[in-house]
Amino acid sequence: MPHASRDFRIGVLAGDGVGPEVTREAVRVLETIAKGFGHSFTFTEGLLGGCAIEAKGTPLPAETWELCESSDALLVGSVGGEQWDSLPADMNPGLGGLLRLRRKLDLYANLRPGLTLLPGESPIRGADVDILLVREATAGLYFSPERDRVVKDGVESAWDTMHYTADEVRRIAVVAFELASARSRRLTSVDKANVLEASKLWRDVVIEVARDFPDVELEHLYVDNCAMQLVLRPNDFDVIVTENLFGDILSDEIAGIIGSLGLLPSASLRSDKFGLYEPVHGAAPDIAGRDLANPAAAILSAAMLLRHSAELEDEAECIERAVSAVLAGGIRTADVARGGPAVGTVGFGDAVVAELEGIIASIALS
Ligand SMILES: NC(=O)c1ccc[n+]([C@@H]2O[C@H](COP(=O)([O-])OP(=O)(O)OC[C@H]3O[C@@H](n4cnc5c(N)ncnc54)[C@H](O)[C@@H]3O)[C@@H](O)[C@H]2O)c1
Ligand SMILES: CC(C)[C@H](C(=O)O)[C@@H](O)C(=O)O
Ligand SMILES: [Mg+2]
Numbered sequence: 364m365p366h367a368s369r370d371f372r373i374g375v376l377a378g379d380g381v382g383p384e385v386t387r388e389a390v391r392v393l394e395t396i397a398k399g400f401g402h403s404f405t406f407t408e409g410l411l412g413g414c415a416i417e418a419k420g421t422p423l424p425a426e427t428w429e430l431c432e433s434s435d436a437l438l439v440g441s442v443g444g445e446q447w448d449s450l451p452a453d454m455n456p457g458l459g460g461l462l463r464l465r466r467k468l469d470l471y472a473n474l475r476p477g478l479t480l481l482p483g484e485s486p487i488r489g490a491d492v493d494i495l496l497v498r499e500a501t502a503g504l505y506f507s508p509e510r511d512r513v514v515k516d517g518v519e520s521a522w523d524t525m526h527y528t529a530d531e532v533r534r535i536a537v538v539a540f541e542l543a544s545a546r547s548r549r550l551t552s553v554d555k556a557n558v559l560e561a562s563k564l565w566r567d568v569v570i571e572v573a574r575d576f577p578d579v580e581l582e583h584l585y586v587d588n589c590a591m592q593l594v595l596r597p598n599d600f601d602v603i604v605t606e607n608l609f610g611d612i613l614s615d616e617i618a619g620i621i622g623s624l625g626l627l628p629s630a631s632l633r634s635d636k637f638g639l640y641e642p643v644h645g646a647a648p649d650i651a652g653r654d655l656a657n658p659a660a661a662i663l664s665a666a667m668l669l670r671h672s673a674e675l676e677d678e679a680e681c682i683e684r685a686v687s688a689v690l691a692g693g694i695r696t697a698d699v700a701r702g703g704p705a706v707g708t709v710g711f712g713d714a715v716v717a718e719l720e721g722i723i724a725s726i727a728l729s
Pocket of ligand 1: 443444445448623625644645649650655698
């Protein structure tokens with residue numbers, strides 16, 4: 364192999380529900396890469412979310428934090444479940460676990476690439492997309508400096524506030540412009556600047572950053588309109604940059620456009636090489652523990668880990684080719700089987716590993 368071998372420490376936080384099932388397949392795929400290319404990947408498991416609450420009484424135990432700090436990258440499954448979702452913030456798998464981790468690690472740039480992997484099969488006729496959603500992930504409505512729920516004079520009320528500093532908007536805008544500049548040079552900034560002060564600031568800062576990227580064509584859309592335009596003209600979008608909650612919602616919409624949440628990976632990055640990689644989907648309690656979950660999003664997140672944190676672009680592309688080939692060959696989990704025969708989570712992982720071994724063998728021969 365013409366590649367330099369890499370030693371790489373990967374923290375694995377499989378989490379709850381389908382998290383452990385899909386993460387297991389992603390780890391197998393990374394092991395196949397390590398063996399095939401002569402790299403040494405060390406996998407160390409930690410607890411995050413509901414499983415951590417059960418075992419340690421907190422969704423983000425100190426040991427998990429130490430593991431994060433001593434890893435080169437993190438592979439995460441999914442967190443949450445009905446039994447924990449209404450617990451208060453610091454005991455909540457989402458807020459006190461995953462979101463706290465993203466924030467503590469300053470992983471502000473959440474990349475969610477929605478690529479058509481099943482041509483001609485989108486629920487939206489003619490949709491053939493390569494959309495990169497850039498979600499701001501450490502501020503905005505999710506991390507309100509003011510949030511509360513009170514009963515005063517017999518009236519119950521609750522509030523969250525969307526808060527951004529100009530610097531928080533600027534750094535995510537720069538990431539989005541750089542990515543757009545390297546792709547088709549089209550960027551859509553999504554806000555609600557006709558109503559929200561935080562969105563007015565967002566738009567002003569994006570316009571200011573645009574001056575440094577004259578090669579990028581910038582459009583602004585209000586989030587409600589964007590949600591509709593994505594359905595009407597999905598193929599027109601390239602890079603989208605948006606606020607935390609808007610990005611959460613629009614990324615699930617993009618998953619719908621490409622056919623399943625089980626196909627959408629993500630990377631959460633900051634300015635160094637460290638990153639957290641996870642499928643966009645959640646714990647999917649409706650299918651958990653039944654070998655039904657599609658592990659493609661988790662496997663593609665592992666490819667993103669190799670690309671962004673390990674700087675192993677060729678290896679990342681091998682995984683992406685393997686997943687595409689398996690899907691194109693008609694080996695599908697139930698969510699994308701379109702009524703045809705379906706394999707399980709493990710069966711899909713087996714097929715990707717076999718395809719990947721074939722790809723690696725063909726590279727070795729060439
Ligand atoms: N990143 C995360 O960890 C994350 C993301 C979203 C939701 N959640 C949590 O997950 C739990 C369930 O939330 P939800 O039902 O709103 O969202 P969800 O993403 O878990 O599931 C939504 C729908 O998509 C399907 N789905 C999800 N992943 C799939 C996969 N890999 N293969 C096939 N189908 C898949 C599910 O079966 C379900 O019908 C909640 O506790 C929520 O807080 C966690
Ligand atoms: C689990 C939840 C807190 C999380 C989010 O809202 O960020 C998820 O929906 C996601 O899209 O990663
Ligand atoms: Mg989400």
